[in-house]
Amino acid sequence: NTMLVIDKEGGDAPTAAGSQKMVLKNPKGTRDFDQKQMAIREKVFRTIIDCFEMHGAETIDTPVFELKETLTNKYGEDSKLIYDLADQGGEILSLRYDLTVPFARYLAMNKISNIKRYHIGKVYRRDQPSTARGRFREFFQCDFDIAGQYDCMLSDAECLLILVQILQKLDIGKFSVKVNHRQVLDAMMEVCGVEKDKFRTICSSIDKLDKTPWDEVRAEMVGQKGLDPAVADRIQTYVVMKSQGDANAFIDQLRNDPLLSKSPTGLEALDQMRQLMSLCGCYGISEFVSFDLSLARGLDYYTGTIFEATLQGEGNAAESVGSIAGGGRYDDLVGSFDPKVSRSGKIPCVGVSVGIERIFAVMEAKLLKEKEKVRTTKTQVYVASAQKNLMEERAKLCRDLYLAGIKTEQSFKMNPKMLDQLQYCESYGIPFALVLGESEIQNKVVKLRDITTRAEELIPRDSLIETIRRKLQETQ
Amino acid sequence: NTMLVIDKEGGDAPTAAGSQKMVLKNPKGTRDFDQKQMAIREKVFRTIIDCFEMHGAETIDTPVFELKETLTNKYGEDSKLIYDLADQGGEILSLRYDLTVPFARYLAMNKISNIKRYHIGKVYRRDQPSTARGRFREFFQCDFDIAGQYDCMLSDAECLLILVQILQKLDIGKFSVKVNHRQVLDAMMEVCGVEKDKFRTICSSIDKLDKTPWDEVRAEMVGQKGLDPAVADRIQTYVVMKSQGDANAFIDQLRNDPLLSKSPTGLEALDQMRQLMSLCGCYGISEFVSFDLSLARGLDYYTGTIFEATLQGEGNAAESVGSIAGGGRYDDLVGSFDPKVSRSGKIPCVGVSVGIERIFAVMEAKLLKEKEKVRTTKTQVYVASAQKNLMEERAKLCRDLYLAGIKTEQSFKMNPKMLDQLQYCESYGIPFALVLGESEIQNKVVKLRDITTRAEELIPRDSLIETIRRKLQETQ
Numbered sequence: 001n002t003m004l005v006i007d008k009e010g011g012d013a014p015t016a017a018g019s020q021k022m023v024l025k026n027p028k029g030t031r032d033f034d035q036k037q038m039a040i041r042e043k044v045f046r047t048i049i050d051c052f053e054m055h056g057a058e059t060i061d062t063p064v065f066e067l068k069e070t071l072t073n074k075y076g077e078d079s080k081l082i083y084d085l086a087d088q089g090g091e092i093l094s095l096r097y098d099l100t101v102p103f104a105r106y107l108a109m110n111k112i113s114n115i116k117r118y119h120i121g122k123v124y125r126r127d128q129p130s131t132a133r134g135r136f137r138e139f140f141q142c143d144f145d146i147a148g149q150y151d152c153m154l155s156d157a158e159c160l161l162i163l164v165q166i167l168q169k170l171d172i173g174k175f176s177v178k179v180n181h182r183q184v185l186d187a188m189m190e191v192c193g194v195e196k197d198k199f200r201t202i203c204s205s206i207d208k209l210d211k212t213p214w215d216e217v218r219a220e221m222v223g224q225k226g227l228d229p230a231v232a233d234r235i236q237t238y239v240v241m242k243s244q245g246d247a248n249a250f251i252d253q254l255r256n257d258p259l260l261s262k263s264p265t266g267l268e269a270l271d272q273m274r275q276l277m278s279l280c281g282c283y284g285i286s287e288f289v290s291f292d293l294s295l296a297r298g299l300d301y302y303t304g305t306i307f308e309a310t311l312q313g314e315g316n317a318a319e320s321v322g323s324i325a326g327g328g329r330y331d332d333l334v335g336s337f338d339p340k341v342s343r344s345g346k347i348p349c350v351g352v353s354v355g356i357e358r359i360f361a362v363m364e365a366k367l368l369k370e371k372e373k374v375r376t377t378k379t380q381v382y383v384a385s386a387q388k389n390l391m392e393e394r395a396k397l398c399r400d401l402y403l404a405g406i407k408t409e410q411s412f413k414m415n416p417k418m419l420d421q422l423q424y425c426e427s428y429g430i431p432f433a434l435v436l437g438e439s440e441i442q443n444k445v446v447k448l449r450d451i452t453t454r455a456e457e458l459i460p461r462d463s464l465i466e467t468i469r470r471k472l473q474e475t476q
Numbered sequence: 477n478t479m480l481v482i483d484k485e486g487g488d489a490p491t492a493a494g495s496q497k498m499v500l501k502n503p504k505g506t507r508d509f510d511q512k513q514m515a516i517r518e519k520v521f522r523t524i525i526d527c528f529e530m531h532g533a534e535t536i537d538t539p540v541f542e543l544k545e546t547l548t549n550k551y552g553e554d555s556k557l558i559y560d561l562a563d564q565g566g567e568i569l570s571l572r573y574d575l576t577v578p579f580a581r582y583l584a585m586n587k588i589s590n591i592k593r594y595h596i597g598k599v600y601r602r603d604q605p606s607t608a609r610g611r612f613r614e615f616f617q618c619d620f621d622i623a624g625q626y627d628c629m630l631s632d633a634e635c636l637l638i639l640v641q642i643l644q645k646l647d648i649g650k651f652s653v654k655v656n657h658r659q660v661l662d663a664m665m666e667v668c669g670v671e672k673d674k675f676r677t678i679c680s681s682i683d684k685l686d687k688t689p690w691d692e693v694r695a696e697m698v699g700q701k702g703l704d705p706a707v708a709d710r711i712q713t714y715v716v717m718k719s720q721g722d723a724n725a726f727i728d729q730l731r732n733d734p735l736l737s738k739s740p741t742g743l744e745a746l747d748q749m750r751q752l753m754s755l756c757g758c759y760g761i762s763e764f765v766s767f768d769l770s771l772a773r774g775l776d777y778y779t780g781t782i783f784e785a786t787l788q789g790e791g792n793a794a795e796s797v798g799s800i801a802g803g804g805r806y807d808d809l810v811g812s813f814d815p816k817v818s819r820s821g822k823i824p825c826v827g828v829s830v831g832i833e834r835i836f837a838v839m840e841a842k843l844l845k846e847k848e849k850v851r852t853t854k855t856q857v858y859v860a861s862a863q864k865n866l867m868e869e870r871a872k873l874c875r876d877l878y879l880a881g882i883k884t885e886q887s888f889k890m891n892p893k894m895l896d897q898l899q900y901c902e903s904y905g906i907p908f909a910l911v912l913g914e915s916e917i918q919n920k921v922v923k924l925r926d927i928t929t930r931a932e933e934l935i936p937r938d939s940l941i942e943t944i945r946r947k948l949q950e951t952q
Contacts, residue, residue, distance in 0.1 A: 023543060024585050024813055027569055030539035032582050035593070038535045054878060056855040056885035056904070059514045063506035063614050064540060064598060067499060085571075086560035088602060093503055095561075106508050109500050117511070122540060126564060138539050152867060152890040165878065282871035284879075337500055379532040391628060395758035402530060402641065403760075409532035414628040428532070 029129030029137025035376035040363050044170065044356055045120060048142045051166045052118035055158065057144055059118050062102040068094040074101050074333070076300040077204050081125040095124035099143045100301070100330065100351065107147055108337035113347050114148040133322075134358040145351030147334070153272055156305045156329060157279035159352040163309055163325055164285045166354060172362045174312040175324070178242070178292040181273055182302050182328070184254070187266025188293065191259035192234040194227065201225055206239060206296035210310075210323065214239075234259075242292035247277035250291055269304070276305060297328055304329030305350065311358065324359055327352030375429045380472055382430045383410040384421040386437035386447075391415075393436055397446070401434075404465045406472075425451045431475050432468065505605030505613025511852035516839050520646065520832055521596060524618045527642045528594040531634065533620055535594050538578040541569040550577050550809070552776040553680050557601040571600035575619045576777070576806065576827065583623055584813035589823050590624040609798075610834040621827030623810070629748055632781045632805060633755035635828040639785055639801055640761045642830060648838045650788040651800070654718070654768040657749055658778050658804070660730070663742025664769065667735035668710040670703065677701055682715060682772035686786075686799065690715075710735075718768035723753035726767055745780070752781060773804060780805030781826065787834065800835055803828030855906045856948055859886040860897040862913040862923075867891075869912055873922070880941045882948075901927045907951050908944065 026032055033041060052059075071082055071094050083095040096102050099119045107115070120142045129137050144162055146155040160177060167175045185206070186199055194202050205221050214236060221227040221235075238260075243250035251274050260266050273291055280289045297306040306328035327350070334347035341347055367374060381401060383394050394410050401408040409430065411421055418435075425433050435447040435456075445458045448467070459467045502508055509517060528535075547558055547570050559571040572578050575595045583591070596618045605613050620638055622631040636653060643651045661682070662675055670678050681697050690712060697703040697711075714736075719726035727750050736742050749767055756765045773782040782804035803826070810823040817823055843850060857877060859870050870886050877884040885906065887897055894911075901909050911923040911932075921934045924943065935943045 022545065022813070024581070025543065026539055026581075026585070027541055027543060027567055030541070032539070032586075033537040034586075035534035035536060038537060041537075042535075053854045054881075054883050056853045056883065056906075058511035058852045059518075060511060061509040061514060061517075063502055063508070064600075065503055065506070065614075067501065067503060069498065084562035084564060086562045088560060090602075091503055105500065105502075109502070110508075110510075126566075138541075146888065148888060150888040150890075152888070154867065154871070154886075154890070155888040157871070158888065161878075278868070279871055282868045283875050337498070376534040377532045378529045391630065392754070392758050395630070395633070395755055399759050402637075405530075407530050407532065410630070412622065412624060412626040412628070412631040412634065414626075414630070430532075 027137070029127070031136060031138075036374050037360075037364065039374045039376050040367065041356070041360060044360060044363060045142070047169050048166055048354060048356070049118070049120070051162055051169060052142075052144050054165070055116070055144075055162055057116050057118040059120075060103075060106065061119065061121065062096070062099070062106055064122065064124075065093045065095050066102055066105065068092045070094075070105050070337075071097055071101055074299075074301055074336075076200060076298065078125075078298060081127050083124045083126055096121075097125060098123050099141050099353070100145070101333070103143070103145055103351075104330075104333040104349070105337055107334045107347060107349075108341060112147065116144075116146050116148075118142070118144045134361045136357055140356045142354040142356060143351055144353075145349055147347055147349045149345065149348055153276040153279055153305075156272075156276055156350050157283060159327055159350055160276075160280060160289060160307060161283045161285060163307070163327075163352050163354070164283075164288050167288075167309060167311075167325075170359060170363070172311065172359055172366065175288065175309055176312070177289045177307055177309045178295040179273070179276065179289055179305060179307045180292055180295040181269040181305050183265050183269035183304065184260075184273065184293070185296060187260060187263035187269065188238045189235070191263055191266075192238070193231040194235070198225065198227065200300060202227065202235075203296045204298055206235070206294065207298045209239060209294045209296070210308075239294040242294065243277075243290050247280075247286070247289075247291050248274065251277070272304070297326060301330040301333045302328040303331045307352065309354075311362065322358065323355075325352060325354040373429065377409075377428055377430075378407050379409045379428060379430045380407045380432065381409075381468060382421065382425045382433045383408060384418065384425075384433050384435045385411075385416065386418055386435050388415045390436050390438075390441075393441055397434065397436060400465070401468075404469075406465070406468060422449075422451070432471060434464075434468075503613070505603070507612060507614075512850050513836075513840065515850045515852050516843065517832070517836060520836060520839060521618070523645050524642055524830060524832070525594070525596070527638055527645060528618075528620055530641070531592070531620075531638055533592050533594040535596075536579075536582065537595065537597065538572070538575070538582055540598065540600075541571050542578055542581065544568045544570045546570075546581050546813075547573060547577055550775075550777055550812075552676055552774065554601075554774060557603050559600045559602055572597075573601060574599050574829070575617050576621070576829070577809070579619070579621055579827075580806075580809040580825065581813055583810045583823060583825075584817060588623065592620075592622050592624075594618070594620045610837045612833055616832045618830040618832060619827055620829075621825055623823055623825045625821065625824055629752040629755055629781075632748075632752050632826050633759060635803055635826055636752075636756060636765060636783060637759045637761060639783070639803075639828050639830070640759075640764050643764075643785060643787075643801075646835060646839070648787065648835055648842070651764065651785055652788070653765045653783055653785045654771040655749070655752065655765055655781060655783045656768055656771040657745040657781050659741050659745035659780065660736075660749065660769070661772060663736060663739035663745065664714045665711070667739055667742075668714070669707040670711070674701065674703065676776055678703065678711075679772045680774050682711070682770065683774045685715060685770045685772070686784075715770040718770065719753075719766045723756075723762070723765075723767050724750065727753070748780070773802060777806040777809045778804040779807045783828065785830075787838065798834065799831075801828060801830040849905065851905045853885075853904055853906075854883050855885045855904060856883045856908065857885075857944060858897065858901045858906045858909045859884060860894065860901075860909050860911045861887075861892065862894055862911050862916075864891045866912050866914075866917075869917055873910065873912060876941070877944075880945075882941070882944060898925075898927070908947060910940075910944075 082097050085093040122138055123141050129135055189199055205217050208217055218232050221232045222229050251270055254260055280286050308323050309325040311324050329350040331346050331348040335341040383397050385394055391414050398408050433449040444461045447456055448459050449456045558573050561569040598614055599617050605611055665675055681693050684693055694708050697708045698705050727746050730736055756762050784799050785801040787800050805826040807822050807824040811817040859873050861870055867890050874884050909925040920937045923932055924935050925932045
């Protein structure tokens with residue numbers, strides 16, 4: 001008497017305990033990856049990991065949940081999106097919201113002050129999901145971070161370089177990277193007349209400018225956050241500014257700005273930005289990077305440079321896929337876990353996080369368009385039988401192939417039909433079939449069939465392995 | 477005024493909200509993987525995935541949490557170990573307990589009746605952790621499963637074959653695989669006089685025999701579970717039985733057993749076991765596999781063959797590392813999600829799950845013993861500067877190397893010390909350094925230093941890439 005409700009896309013539908021209604025679905029905002037999607041995902045990960053390894057990054061892993069307090073006071077207005085675990089006795093836990101805070105906890109706990117690491121893992125946010133736009137509640141982040149006390153912008157530039165290299169290698173269309181500096185933002189807010197305790201919340205409003213028009217952002221600043229309208233209007237004159245072409249000229253312009261030039265920390269940050277943009281020139285990535293005062297980034301923990309990469313949709317410029325990667329400098333996060341660190345200096349960090357969900361959606365659409373056939377297995381040979389009662393003979397042939405390291409499949413039926421076996425090879429793109437029959441067994445030969453050309457030849461059992469190896473090399 | 481408590485191993489210590497005391501630790505029963513551990517982990521995964529791919533397995537992925545009801549009534553007495561998420565509005569969720577139930581949910585939801593897939597992912601159990609013995613609350617499972625309606629034991633044998641191949645390839649010492657059949661167990665309990673509604677709970681008791689002596693298990697059966705002592709004693713005569721050498725002789729013995737021979741389902745299961753053991757012979761793995769009546773497996777969902785692999789400790793036979801993999805047939809699990817499946821037949825499944833935590837501990841100890849140096853990066857070249865103020869020159873040289881696909885690192889300091897740069901190369905095992913100085917830049921050359929031999933030579937800038945490529949090939 002059980003009822004079945006199929007609801008792949010549906011909303012939250014809690015069922016009462018003991019109810020007869022059974023919902024067959026994955027949780028809202030999550031996804032299963034089928035074989036083809038996994039093949040694409042592995043390809044994307046491989047490309048990204050190759051780039052990380054190109055730069056000598058090591059990798060670490062942390063648990064999917066942390067003590068709840070580890071995540072407290074790290075994410076500003078977004079903290080409400082954290083998933084908590086039920087209190088079943090013992091520690092109070094939450095699912096990780098990103099990979100950055102666990103990384104900082106790891107550094108503080110293990111007294112590590114120098115590392116260059118990447119980490120690919122799932123993170124969790126109780127956001128309003130939009131699977132069509134690639135927004136999920138469970139999604140991957142691919143993070144690269146550098147911890148260490150350095151006296152120049154090389155580590156920040158390294159993050160931008162890796163980001164550009166990844167997006168180039170993925171070959172998913174035009175992209176651009178916006179860069180800004182939290183101390184430039186803070187200086188701008190200061191000289192515009194924002195009170196210091198409103199810096200972070202006004203920053204959150206500015207962060208919405210990539211999706212929301214100025215008028216709405218202004219309304220939020222003035223209406224919800226109580227900002228003086230005149231201050232908001234001054235902010236507007238800055239947040240429309242960005243470098244086009246020569247970053248030096250843009251930085252000169254900001255240095256000479258009558259208001260901004262009054263802020264010593266602002267000027268210092270502008271010097272850092274000048275060095276960063278110059279290093280981008282040395283790395284040959286200037287064409288992708290612009291210094292953009294509208295970039296704010298929502299998270300509380302950033303302290304210096306911030307960056308964000310945006311992908312432009314194919315053809316139509318308006319069809320932007322939006323932000324696909326972001327990052328920045330967070331010099332105080334490790335210290336927030338360990339007062340000893342804060343006392344004896346800092347463990348400064350800078351990093352970049354690539355979100356693969358949108359990249360993945362673009363790759364999937366691209367493959368569909370190109371009608372490229374994605375192989376989901378690596379099988380080289382299929383062992384088939386042309387007659388009944390050859391199950392054990394097939395098994396023995398498989399054993400020989402496995403011992404030779406040849407990737408082999410066979411039917412799990414006792415007496416599979418010839419047509420089914422060959423169709424399986426075709427649908428999975430297996431290049432060769434080895435067909436066994438009574439006469440082949442008696443004559444100590446095997447029939448080798450090329451699945452594409454349908455050509456068949458008899459091969460002696462004792463030269464079978466070398467023949468197959470040669471054939472496989474030829475087809476590669 | 478914050479206090480810091482470092483407690484890496486410690487027990488559950490919830491802190492009151494608003495407390496000043498901050499605990500710097502990862503959650504109880506979980507672990508971070510450092511760079512060296514990750515290098516070993518990747519090696520273990522690669523070996524296991526190679527084996528799965530050797531057999532034509534595809535891969536899928538499912539979310540880390542499921543609707544709570546998806547996991548309900550699947551795990552028998554172990555259900556109490558499931559992690560629940562807090563009710564924050566919306567769906568009621570739990571962390572997955574294994575990869576098998578999500579797999580069955582995936583098959584039912586997507587109407588898939590045939591698949592051979594592997595899945596490597598973290599699973600969660602609120603167990604009493606023993607990190608020393610490799611028991612964690614968050615741990616990996618590496619699962620291989622075959623879904624499909626087949627008329628012989630080839631798919632069951634495939635699981636055993638893969639299991640043996642994995643343990644051979646991992647090269648972590650002697651192992652053995654116990655095999656049994658739930659219908660043989662059920663027949664045994666029936667003929668011994670266990671009431672049918674006690675089958676699963678008595679099964680759970682028998683499952684403890686690998687760690688607990690018979691007397692204690694018997695006490696649990698009789699004391700806690702109310703079994704007639706005479707019935708328990710009859711059970712004992714069976715659970716000590718296992719095949720040694722020739723499985724056929726053992727199966728004959730069971731077929732002729734005066735009690736067991738009265739159970740038609742038991743006899744049918746023995747025929748299946750005979751075919752399975754015969755296929756193990758064809759695959760050349762008989763020496764590892766024994767038919768063992770003491771094997772029960774705790775989970776509710778098994779319906780046919782069950783298996784478990786045990787690793788023997790090095791040298792001392794008593795020093796057993798214990799169970800490292802297990803699996804079996806679960807023909808009714810997919811149907812439990814979809815009444816239509818149950819009505820129209822079944823989607824039978826069989827699979828094996830390898831737990832890497834213990835394997836990983838053995839590998840780690842082995843590497844430590846052999847003092848093998850594990851490289852945690854793949855860097856080929858380090859760009860160093862011999863003088864001050866060469867930051868931008870270094871960056872340009874790095875750019876050329878990256879464009880050529882050469883894995884390159886440099887210091888993030890503006891003016892790094894020569895000694896620090898060379899020590900970095902040594903400690904990370906980077907084979908070559910390229911040293912830049914004013915004179916080299918003027919003469920359009922670079923000094924190439926072999927880190928191991930300390931030999932140095934000047935290479936013209938325009939033949940640098942080809943020289944490095946050649947050198948790298950020579951060192952491989």
